[in-house]
Amino acid sequence: MNQEQVGIKTPEFVSLQFQLAGLGSRTAAFIIDQxxxxxxxxxxxxxLFVLILGEPDIFAVGDINSLILGITIVVLFVINWGYFVAFEFFSGGRTIGKRWIGIRVIQDNGHSLTLLSSFxxxxxxxxxxxPTSYFLGIIMIFFHSKHKRIGDLxxxxxxxHERKAKRRKKLSPIEKEIEKKGLTKDDLKMEEWALKSIEQKDWNLIKTYSNRLVQLPLSERYELTEQVAGILLPKLxxxxxGRINHDLENTLLILYLILKEEWEYEL
Structure with missing residues (x-):
């Protein structure tokens, strides 16, 4: 009745396979968020209770209490609805509950969730x-072939499910190079808008660059670094x-580490 795996071919003709999150994991994440x-x-x-009781004469300041109550209702709505939109968009499709359970929301084409989609x-x-207690959503998730509720449709x-690539016991050449240089993700601070601007083709470029880098002669290595840096870094x-080649190379390798966590899935 329900398929547990879904294959997606992105607009860049990259085939990805994901494990669908079913009713159990989605419910667990939702309970945590709630x-x-x-x-x-x-x-x-x-x-709110403290503010109202703090008034010397509750009935004398009814207008003020009404204003406080109105503001509270608006704040409650923004928090309870905006929580999901904000976390899903700014945290890669993951609310706190979804992150804890290990699931995320993505678009049908395999790309990261957009603000409009989350909205x-x-x-x-x-x-x-x-009619109550997410009954319709539960029924849809249970019976739909891709565990979609109406909002997802x-x-x-x-x-x-998040299934990131497992680290091999034996380090790859580029992992050895990064370890030798002592580079970490914390060595490069990136704005949220910059990370959101990354597309599949950008990840493919930085991944190809990193995997080829250590195989090239020094002169070709310098040339490739300048070319890739000229394409990616201004976009971010x-x-x-004015930056030396060694500095550009380190920046690209750190960028590879940052994007690997977001874009490299276990297929």
């Missing part, structure tokens, strides 16, 4: 929750002019 939101809601109500799928939680998204808001 517990977090419940805690936030309780804290907000406690603050649509979470707006339609209202429909999925009908309209937004063009799927929820998959990083300077190229």
């Amino acid at each position: 517990l977090i939101l419940m805690t936030a809601n309780i804290l907000i109500f406690v603050v 649509i799928r979470n707006l339609l939680r209202i429909v999925d929750s009908l 309209v937004a063009g998204t799927i929820v998959v 808001g990083l300077e190229v002019e």
